[in-house]
Amino acid sequence: MALLQVEGLKKVYADGTVGLSGIDFEVKAGEFIAVIGPSGAGKSTLLRCLNQMVEPTGGSIVFQGAQTIGSGRRKLRNIRREMSMIFQGFNLFERVSVLTNVLHGRLGYMSSWRGALGLFLKDDVAEARRLLERVGLREQMHKRADELSGGQQQRVGIARALAQKPKLILADEPIASLDPAASETVMSSLHRFCSEDGIACLCNLHQVDMAKKYASRIIGIHKGQKVFDGTPDELTDEMIRLIYNQKPAEAQELAETDMARKETA
Structure with missing residues (x-):
């Protein structure tokens, strides 16, 4: 199928x-x-x-x-x-950290109140860190997203998409x-x-x-x-x-x- x-x-x-x-x-x-x-x-x-x-x-x-x-x-x-999405314009939250942007890929698996408060599970944080290392951005994880170059921001977008554990x-x-x-x-x-x-x-x-x-x-x-x-x-x-x-x-x-x-x- x-x-x-x-x-x-x-x-x-x-x-x-x-x-x-x-x-x-x-x-x-x-x-x-x-x-x-x-x-x-x-x-x-x-x-x-x-x-x-x-x-x-x-x-x-x-x-x-x-x-x-x-x-x-x-x-x-x-x-x-x-079915995660990567955007031409990156679609990141520019004033929050790179790590938090990647963690937003987990919002679909969280209750609305936990997501609103940013109460991410320790396993999710560990996975987000691993994904940022995987895309070569481990040293930038605590920077604001708007401090990164365009190519780096798009790699954050890839890491966020992967954080969703998508099939597509x-x-x-x-x-x-x-x-x-x-x-x-x-x-x-x-x-x-x-x-x-x-x-x-x-x-x-x-x-x-x-x-x-x-x-x-x-x-x-x-x-x-x-x-x-x-x-x-x-x-x-x-x-x-x-x-x-x-x-x-x-x-x-x-x-x-x-x-x-x-x-x-």
Whole structure:
């Protein structure tokens, strides 16, 4: 059984803008999947529909065998703690310590009053320290988050996501605001930790070279449609041009031709 099954996923905003138009795909446990496409293609909408930060208009999302669309508050809380998210803008509490930011990954497992008072278990604190050492930030754990560089802040975001003990990580443009060196560090860290811990990852990327380097599978999206789904080796230069040159119909036709060719091979 797939870890995540998405069928006919749609999102139409109140002003009539179509964010997603009937997207289908599955994610297996441990897969590292890059989602590529031009700005405005629907990549961020896709990830936010999966964890219900954005409410889908239609379709089906099944995570670990359970339908997520229409979930009540308690069920959605349980889903989100096993489907952690890494944000482009880091989304850290800048004026609190790095260690406390990582500990916020445990809030989904705590009662609301304990979380509000910051009464974290000793085991959780020990695990947060271990995770910060793992991402190379042990010496910075007591600094305020806003004292760190962008690349360091994103590594805090990775540690926070890992603190949730997720089955799936949703990474929304995690290196978009970073320089090349920091981007490489963040991507290699995210890929390594997901591999070591058996965590699946859906990672939105603008950088096709990074997608081909780290992903075992790549999904191409254009204007809310899935126009490619295959291995990095199958992502040809022609397909890349079609994904980014605003020709989704041609990209879809080429993808279907490639699929038919593989089925008859």
